[in-house]
Amino acid sequence: MDQPIFRFAPSPNGELHLGHAFSALMTQQIAQANDGKILLRVEDIDTIRCTPEGTIQMLDDLDWVGFSWDEEPRNQSDHFDDYAKALEKLRSDGLVYPCFCSRNQIKSNANGEKDPDGAPLYPGTCKHMSQYDREKRMQDADAFAWRLDMDKAIEKVGDLTWQELSEDFTEVETVKANPAAWGDVILARKFTPTSYHLSVVVDDADQNITHVTRGKDLYFATAVHRVLQALLELPEPKYLHHGLILDDEGKKLSKSKKSLSLAALRKRGWTPEQIRVQLELEEEEDLDENGD
Numbered sequence: 001m002d003q004p005i006f007r008f009a010p011s012p013n014g015e016l017h018l019g020h021a022f023s024a025l026m027t028q029q030i031a032q033a034n035d036g037k038i039l040l041r042v043e044d045i046d047t048i049r050c051t052p053e054g055t056i057q058m059l060d061d062l063d064w065v066g067f068s069w070d071e072e073p074r075n076q077s078d079h080f081d082d083y084a085k086a087l088e089k090l091r092s093d094g095l096v097y098p099c100f101c102s103r104n105q106i107k108s109n110a111n112g113e114k115d116p117d118g119a120p121l122y123p124g125t126c127k128h129m130s131q132y133d134r135e136k137r138m139q140d141a142d143a144f145a146w147r148l149d150m151d152k153a154i155e156k157v158g159d160l161t162w163q164e165l166s167e168d169f170t171e172v173e174t175v176k177a178n179p180a181a182w183g184d185v186i187l188a189r190k191f192t193p194t195s196y197h198l199s200v201v202v203d204d205a206d207q208n209i210t211h212v213t214r215g216k217d218l219y220f221a222t223a224v225h226r227v228l229q230a231l232l233e234l235p236e237p238k239y240l241h242h243g244l245i246l247d248d249e250g251k252k253l254s255k256s257k258k259s260l261s262l263a264a265l266r267k268r269g270w271t272p273e274q275i276r277v278q279l280e281l282e283e284e285e286d287l288d289e290n291g292d
């Protein structure tokens, strides 16, 4: 078997927290246990919220907590041309269309239907527009989004599945993908040639990622990624969606909660070892070198 290639792909749009440390260190443990390579990807397509300083801080936090990676990190901001090329292929295959709806318009037209993330499901308002109207509005609009025509996409690629690994890597489950639940997802915007969904599949293929480890919050999004991989004729990695680190109220940690950021814990005197114990990635007695 070829060497497995793993990746950790954080976004430098705020301080990393315990949830990121868990995902990074868990990926590292699995990679080491399987003689794998581990790559770092900086997901900085949001050029307003992601700054070079943020990236430097992020790499420093990762280094501090004991995460190490092979090869130079890949910055998504260096690859806008690659995403634009992928979008162009989908466009020339007639699989994307421009959408001019505002958030509020989508909300009021959505009939209460929600996507797997709980956001209003896009009702397809702009799907059937004449070519003339489309081109005119694209010229005039300050902003618009490129959406995937999910019905057409599913018709083209048929039923899809993905391979989901257990955390100990011993079991594989074949999961039936349900991309229709997402409706016509956004793949790019007028001035940003990509979205999370599009860049992640392009990057995973470019970096030859064989195993995608990430949080369960992205479990259902895998269906969209499988569709894009099939449409763009990209290889299919295996997936492992791990549990999330929750706050005291049982909610997913977010970057807006500064209290549990790695930088804040570091300032308060935490050690990387204490963080690994807190995340249950290391046994507490390992810390106590002299026993008692």
Ligand SMILES: [Zn+2]
Pocket: 098, 099, 100, 101, 124, 125, 126, 127
């Ligand atoms: Zn629309």
